[in-house]
Amino acid sequence: MKLKTITLALLAASFTSGIAHACTSVSWNTELGTFTTRTMDWMESTKPVLGNINKGDIRSIQGNGLGDTYTVKYDMVAVFAYGELVGDGVNSEGMQVNTLFYPDMTMQDVTSDSDITQFTFAEYLLANYASVDEVVKALPDLKYGSIMMDGMPVEMKLHWSVTDKSGDRLVIEMDEDGLNTYRGDEAQVMTNDPSMKEQIETRNKVQPTWENSTRDTDYGSIGNGNSPSRFVHASYFASKLTEPSSVRNAMMKLSTVPFRVPADAPYKDFGNGQGVSTYATEWTLTQSLETGDSVFEYNFEDAWNTVQFNVYDMMGKEFRLPLTESYMVKF
Known part of the structure; x- marks a missing residue:
């Protein structure tokens, strides 16, 4: 067994003190697909x-060559972070996984080589399952374990959304009381802490104000970047979407729904001696699970670019393409 704290060189070299996640994920079922x-x-x-991971590849269940190995069942195209960590991806069956920060995650430490870690959970689901229904059936039998990484200023705690071409959607959280899942309409929006249970309860309290709304309607968000406000914000604007006129129109509409955190926005003090840390929306990814069309928008540091691609056209190939480089047309 490899029970020691591990180091992923590509990760450790990239992290700085005071890192924090604060993301939003939204799905929308339409007549043109999900x-x-x-x-x-x-x-x-x-x-x-x-980048890609292909059917037949041999992968380590804990990443970086650690733990048991398994054979990938489905091709996938994914966004890798800090090297080879799969955070978001779509597989050849049209199932997508998003990974978001969740500071309330409760997961026991890795105890065996067969444990899936929080860092490889998204990749494992994409590699092995074709639908939300398959994931739901598999979850009770999967074994999980948390690991620490040298060089990381905060413990990485995560939760996940799983969405498939049928429009089914699942949010997976690991809490003190065990594994909790949320499926269907209640799972269409997710942000970070607190738990989905609490987020949904808050939304249910303010939702009656959304009928016959105008620009002056107080729909429940206090207008800042914290998770509960972003959850209500995205839920409200998603509820106002009307049927799209095309796939492109649907993607454009949905991309406007999440609260995008402005550059240099203050976040919180992590007690690391650096005061209040800032954060911003680094990138946005909008996709059609029916057609595979994808638009990736990167807005950070000196880069301001938009990359368009189709995940199904890229399945089964070998590539790693940096998404921080500007591909915008210059006139």
């Missing part, structure tokens, strides 16, 4: 890379 959008809100560049 669409998703998510923001990555972060303290620094995660050095996102678009």
Whole structure:
């Protein structure tokens, strides 16, 4: 067994003190299929890379060559962060996983080589399952374990959304009382802490104010970047979407729904002696799970670019494409 704290060189070299996640993920079922959008809100560049993992590849269940190995069942195209960590991806069956920060995650430490870690959970689901229903059936039998990484200023605690082409959606959280899942309409929006249970309860209290709303309606958000406000914000604006006229129109509409955290926005004091840390929306990814069309928008440091691609056209190939480089047309 490899029970020691591990180091992932590509990760450790990239992290700085005071990192925090604050993201939003939204799905939308329409007559033209299911669409998703998510923001990555972060303290620094995660050095996102678009890449692939292919059917038949042999992968380590805990990452970085640790733990048992398994054979990948489905091709996937994913956004890798800090090297080879799969945070978001779509597999060849049209199932997507988003990974978001969740400081309330409760997961026991890794105890065996067969444990899936919080860092490899998204990749494992994409590699092995074709639908939300398959994931739901598999979850009770999967074994999980948390690991620490040298060089990380805060413990990385996560939760996940799983969305498939049928429009089914699942949010997975690991809490003190065990594994909790939220499925269907109640799972269409997710942010970070507190738990989905509490977020949904808050939304249910303010939702009656959304009928016959105008620009002056107080829909429940206090207008800042904290998770409960972003949850209500995205839920409210998602509820106002009307049927799209095209796939492109649907993607454009949905991309406007999440609260995008402005550059240099203050976040919180992590007690590391550096005072209040700032964060912003580093990138946004909007996708059609029916057609595979994807738009990746990167807005961080000196980069301001938009990359368009189709995940299904890229399945089964070998590539790693940096998403921090500007591909915007210059006139």
